[in-house]
Ligand SMILES: NC(=O)C1=CN([C@@H]2O[C@H](COP(=O)(O)OP(=O)(O)OC[C@H]3O[C@@H](n4cnc5c(N)ncnc54)[C@H](O)[C@@H]3O)[C@@H](O)[C@H]2O)C=CC1
């Protein structure tokens with residue numbers, strides 16, 4: 001292997017040119033990681049915007065227009081909401097050669113693996129499931145950012161069925177985008193992300209909904225300070241995307257929510273009985289854990305506003 005260069009990626013086809021797919025496409029295009037970048041979008045306006053903004057070289061409205069021309073070395077990235085991946089795989093199954101590498105960016109991996117088994121009857125070797133741990137509350141092609149993944153982690157969840165060449169090609173794409181790639185079993189991915197990403201989004205949505213609808217003061221947000229802004233930014237995220245994630249990872253999210261609600265119940269009781277020892281101990285423990293997290297993570301891990 002010494003000195004052997006990885007083969008360049010041929011065509012990169014991105015299905016769903018929003019924040020995640022658009023960022024992969026324009027990041028790869030700017031860095032010349034592939035020969036051509038093609039977007040598959042759902043309407044002519046998005047196609048026009050994606051080309052005009054230099055996110056892709058060209059865009060089309062139907063995967064069947066490009067799929068028959070793809071072969072070994074080409075890569076298809078599916079970047080649509082989690083529960084829409086199955087419908088896209090169904091289209092790919094009928095029109096795409098098994099030599100083409102297929103990957104995705106969906107936030108839940110177990111449900112996508114199950115969808116793939118339903119569509120193909122097994123997990124095909126060409127399919128490499130992945131998840132960039134980078135993003136924001138923004139969505140759509142206008143949010144695409146060629147440097148979104150720089151110094152951020154991308155989790156790949158290969159299985160025994162995953163083809164080594166396909167895995168290498170997907171790894172090469174993310175590394176070319178300057179991300180740090182780590183491999184993880186599917187179940188571990190969904191448990192960990194259920195706790196660290198899906199639970200905080202559920203809590204943020206619930207907090208804002210509580211303040212907006214359950215508290216009897218129409219001016220409540222007028223007096224919110226920076227803490228409210230920091231804590232609730234993610235409640236501006238796309239509702240369809242999060243509807244899909246909560247349904248797709250419901251067992252892990254419910255488990256994490258139960259643990260959180262137990263903790264919150266203990267906190268409520270301590271506040272009610274004015275238990276200062278409990279409050280100081282719990283807040284100190286949490287502050288130590290959070291300070292440790294910020295020290296360990298690079299500055300880029302702090303999500304920008
Ligand atoms: N937003 C974030 O911070 C992150 C999102 N993800 C995951 O990446 C995926 C994409 O998310 P975003 O790019 O944020 O969403 P987005 O809303 O910005 O883009 C999704 C795109 O997919 C298109 N789309 C929806 N259904 C489709 C279908 N059936 N066929 C073709 N196109 C379809 C939409 O028109 C849109 O252009 C989701 O699965 C999400 O869970 C992963 C990491 C971070």
Ligand SMILES: O=C(O)C(=O)Cc1ccc(O)cc1
Nearest residue numbers: 107133134135136137234303
């Ligand atoms: O906006 C934020 O802080 C996020 O947490 C972005 C995000 C959303 C979904 C994911 O699957 C991964 C990252």
